[in-house]
Amino acid sequence: MRQKIVAGNWKMNTTVSQGIELINSIAAKIEEVPQDVKLIVNTPFTHLFPISKIIGDIKCPFCRSKIALGAQNCADKEVGAYTGEVSAKMLSSVASAVGTVAGAPEGAIGAPVEYVILGHSERRGYYGETNAILLEKINLALAEGLKVIYCVGEALEERKAEKHFEVVGNEIKEVLYQLTPEQMKNVIVAYEPIWAIGTGETATKEQAQEIHAFIRKTLEEKFGSLAEETSILYGGSCKPSNAKELFSQKDIDGGLIGGAALKAEDFIAIAKSY
Ligand code: PEP
Numbered sequence: 001m002r003q004k005i006v007a008g009n010w011k012m013n014t015t016v017s018q019g020i021e022l023i024n025s026i027a028a029k030i031e032e033v034p035q036d037v038k039l040i041v042n043t044p045f046t047h048l049f050p051i052s053k054i055i056g057d058i059k060c061p062f063c064r065s066k067i068a069l070g071a072q073n074c075a076d077k078e079v080g081a082y083t084g085e086v087s088a089k090m091l092s093s094v095a096s097a098v099g100t101v102a103g104a105p106e107g108a109i110g111a112p113v114e115y116v117i118l119g120h121s122e123r124r125g126y127y128g129e130t131n132a133i134l135l136e137k138i139n140l141a142l143a144e145g146l147k148v149i150y151c152v153g154e155a156l157e158e159r160k161a162e163k164h165f166e167v168v169g170n171e172i173k174e175v176l177y178q179l180t181p182e183q184m185k186n187v188i189v190a191y192e193p194i195w196a197i198g199t200g201e202t203a204t205k206e207q208a209q210e211i212h213a214f215i216r217k218t219l220e221e222k223f224g225s226l227a228e229e230t231s232i233l234y235g236g237s238c239k240p241s242n243a244k245e246l247f248s249q250k251d252i253d254g255g256l257i258g259g260a261a262l263k264a265e266d267f268i269a270i271a272k273s274y
Pocket of ligand 1: 009192199200235236237238256257258259260
């Protein structure tokens with residue numbers, strides 16, 4: 001049974017106090033999320049520490065188990081003189097630091113940073129992240145025990161030229177095919193057509209299902225039955241009004257949500273669309 005996931009990508013939105021307000025609103029509604037759906041909030045780096053503490057402090061174990069914390073990027077280097085970069089090790093060290101804050105109760109521990117989004121089209125497009133760089137990042141993230149949400153997707157011109165299968169296939173083969181099956185168990189794939197991200201335009205359920213099935217088949221060619229266990233998320237203007245029909249497709253295991261993840265009601269409504 002594949003894990004159903006609704007992951008929010010906050011991008012470069014919210015101040016720290018707005019982020020705290022947002023996570024508190026999400027936490028207040030978490031009981032409404034179906035038991036078999038996992039929420040992941042991928043926040044800016046600056047927010048990880050306080051949000052780790054807030055999620056760690058959720059009292060009811062049942063609610064706590066429904067939400068996890070993630071980052072939106074990590075460095076392609078392990079450590080050293082790389083000004084402005086944040087390493088995978090730094091991400092995995094967040095939770096244990098929560099207990100060291102002055103006044104923290106004995107043994108206090110935050111929610112671990114469990115996930116990292118890598119390969120988002122904004123990172124590929126604006127920051128020149130190639131498949132080779134992404135492979136480095138993924139290897140480092142997995143070595144630190146993080147789970148990776150690896151994004152793939154084609155541009156509008158590529159879709160119009162019917163090159164979407166080729167583009168997405170290459171993003172999988174040049175990166176995920178280089179992983180071992182053991183590593184692949186900790187990877188989630190997110191299909192995000194670039195023409196649907198932040199545009200209000202969504203892939204139809206048929207378009208999304210077709211390429212999700214292609215992604216699963218491509219994974220199966222390399223990893224066999226593991227492909228059946230890999231969650232493949234849809235991302236691109238997913239909102240409460242279209243989530244249900246997208247999530248009802250056989251090979252769509254949830255969503256990576258941008259704009260609609262910034263409003264607790266919308267994010268929770270999407271999670272309730274299953
Ligand atoms: C995203 O960038 O990951 C995304 C899916 O954005 P939006 O939902 O705003 O299209």
